[in-house]
Amino acid sequence: MRFRVQRTTNRQKRFQLSLVFLLLVSLFFLSVPAKATESDGNSAQAQAQEGQDLYQKLKTGKRPQSEKTYETPEQPTVYLTFDDGPSKLTSQVLDILDKENVKATFFALGEQAQAHPALVKRIVQDGHTLGNHSYNHVYKELYSDFQTFWDQIQRSEDIFASLADTRPQLVRAPGGTYTNFDAYYYYLMDQAGYTVVDWNVDSGDSKRAHVPVNEIWQTIKESPLEHEINILFHDGSGHESTVEVLPQVISYYKKLGYAFAPLTTQVKPKQFPVGKSKWSRNMSLAHFQELMKETQQYALAHIQTDQDQKDAEQHFAQQTVVAREETAQILSAQAALPLQVHVVGGSSFTIEPAEYQLRTNRIELPLRFLIEKMGGQVEWQSETKTANAHFGVYDLEYDLSTRSIRLYTLGNSVATYSLADMDFQNGKIIVPLRKTIDLLGGRITDTVIESNKREVSVALRPFYISKENNSLLKNSLFAMGG
Numbered sequence: 001m002r003f004r005v006q007r008t009t010n011r012q013k014r015f016q017l018s019l020v021f022l023l024l025v026s027l028f029f030l031s032v033p034a035k036a037t038e039s040d041g042n043s044a045q046a047q048a049q050e051g052q053d054l055y056q057k058l059k060t061g062k063r064p065q066s067e068k069t070y071e072t073p074e075q076p077t078v079y080l081t082f083d084d085g086p087s088k089l090t091s092q093v094l095d096i097l098d099k100e101n102v103k104a105t106f107f108a109l110g111e112q113a114q115a116h117p118a119l120v121k122r123i124v125q126d127g128h129t130l131g132n133h134s135y136n137h138v139y140k141e142l143y144s145d146f147q148t149f150w151d152q153i154q155r156s157e158d159i160f161a162s163l164a165d166t167r168p169q170l171v172r173a174p175g176g177t178y179t180n181f182d183a184y185y186y187y188l189m190d191q192a193g194y195t196v197v198d199w200n201v202d203s204g205d206s207k208r209a210h211v212p213v214n215e216i217w218q219t220i221k222e223s224p225l226e227h228e229i230n231i232l233f234h235d236g237s238g239h240e241s242t243v244e245v246l247p248q249v250i251s252y253y254k255k256l257g258y259a260f261a262p263l264t265t266q267v268k269p270k271q272f273p274v275g276k277s278k279w280s281r282n283m284s285l286a287h288f289q290e291l292m293k294e295t296q297q298y299a300l301a302h303i304q305t306d307q308d309q310k311d312a313e314q315h316f317a318q319q320t321v322v323a324r325e326e327t328a329q330i331l332s333a334q335a336a337l338p339l340q341v342h343v344v345g346g347s348s349f350t351i352e353p354a355e356y357q358l359r360t361n362r363i364e365l366p367l368r369f370l371i372e373k374m375g376g377q378v379e380w381q382s383e384t385k386t387a388n389a390h391f392g393v394y395d396l397e398y399d400l401s402t403r404s405i406r407l408y409t410l411g412n413s414v415a416t417y418s419l420a421d422m423d424f425q426n427g428k429i430i431v432p433l434r435k436t437i438d439l440l441g442g443r444i445t446d447t448v449i450e451s452n453k454r455e456v457s458v459a460l461r462p463f464y465i466s467k468e469n470n471s472l473l474k475n476s477l478f479a480m481g482g
Contacts, residue, residue, distance in 0.1 A: 070268035084236030086119035110156030
């Protein structure tokens with residue numbers, strides 16, 4: 001009996017030990033998902049906190065800084081943009097652009113695209129950029145809530161895709177973004193991969209119905225000249241004056257030496273600052289999170305589409321280079337003419353054909369020749385391969401070794417321009433006329449480049465073209481030894 005009891009006891013002990021072992025193994029494996037769940041919980045909590053911080057930042061009207069880089073055209077460029085079409089007038093606009101060999105951007109409405117499908121196809125086939133301008137242009141719908149704005153953009157995009165096999169990533173807000181967009185609108189559109197574009201020159205063709213041609217023309221002429229100009233026009237119904245003035249506008253900018261190009265995602269967009277919204281709307285945290293998820297999912301679904309568009313833009317850019325080279329050959333084949341330079345409020349001078357060159361309406365000439373003709377001075381530093389150009393209160397230091405320009409005002413460093421536009425030919429630094437005049441505090445007000453005449457008008461501040469005095473030279477690079 002004792003033996004049997006002992007055997008039973010040992011069996012019980014082994015069974016108990018097995019239970020303990022199984023329990024320990026179970027606890028070990030249970031602890032792993034428990035830790036993972038805890039880690040996931042911490043990650044989700046961190047993401048939620050990050051989303052809340054972003055929400056609060058946007059609520060104050062602050063936009064996150066964009067990290068995207070853009071390409072700046074070498075030549076001053078005009079981007080003609082047309083809103084609210086297509087309409088029966090769009091074909092006339094396209095005919096003018098084709099005749100002038102100019103490409104533009106059309107911010108079309110989905111509603112109008114459905115009514116004029118052939119024009120949408122022609123816009124794309126002719127090499128212009130098609131942009132999204134919402135579906136129906138009704139402000140109170142678009143700006144009551146971002147969801148409505150987003151739905152209209154998506155609706156129009158689907159229409160464009162069905163008609164012309166393209167999904168525009170450029171968007172123009174009806175009425176512009178100022179007081180219509182808030183920081184949430186901007187951020188969510190960025191998250192989706194769209195580029196929102198405003199303008200920096202308003203032609204005024206939509207101030208009221210049937211704005212006269214002369215009024216539009218005066219508005220254009222009085223607008224400031226910048227390196228990149230984005231002009232707002234309209235090709236919707238009732239804008240016959242826009243069609244009529246368009247050839248005159250194109251001729252005006254061509255004479256000023258501007259090139260024309262369609263907008264792309266590589267062009268830095270003109271965007272108005274975030275202003276106080278004139279629309280009564282509220283964005284809750286939960287709604288913001290839903291919208292952020294929706295826009296981010298859209299972006300993920302259209303990565304390939306974006307790449308296709310970039311490839312198309314690169315192809316168009318290559319075609320543009322070829323076209324410019326052909327234009328340069330045509331210009332060089334023309335009879336050489338002297339260039340008359342008229343300085344407003346100062347003396348005029350003539351540049352003989354051998355002293356300048358014309359490349360696609362861009363005038364290039366030796367730095368020393370230009371500065372000395374205007375009454376300034378240039379000094380060459382052979383040991384450092386730099387040239388110091390002095391004019392009025394300005395000094396420009398051209399560094400050939402680094403291809404940079406350093407700008408000084410009264411001897412104080414103001415700015416440095418890297419990868420500057422300059423060339424070295426036959427012992428002379430060759431510079432573009434317009435950019436050099438801009439650096440010297442002036443601007444070119446008029447340019448005439450015709451088969452029998454070439455003239456440039458330059459406006460400088462009266463103080464700068466007055467007689468040089470000792471105080472100006474005292475504060476120049478010459479006095480400081482370069």
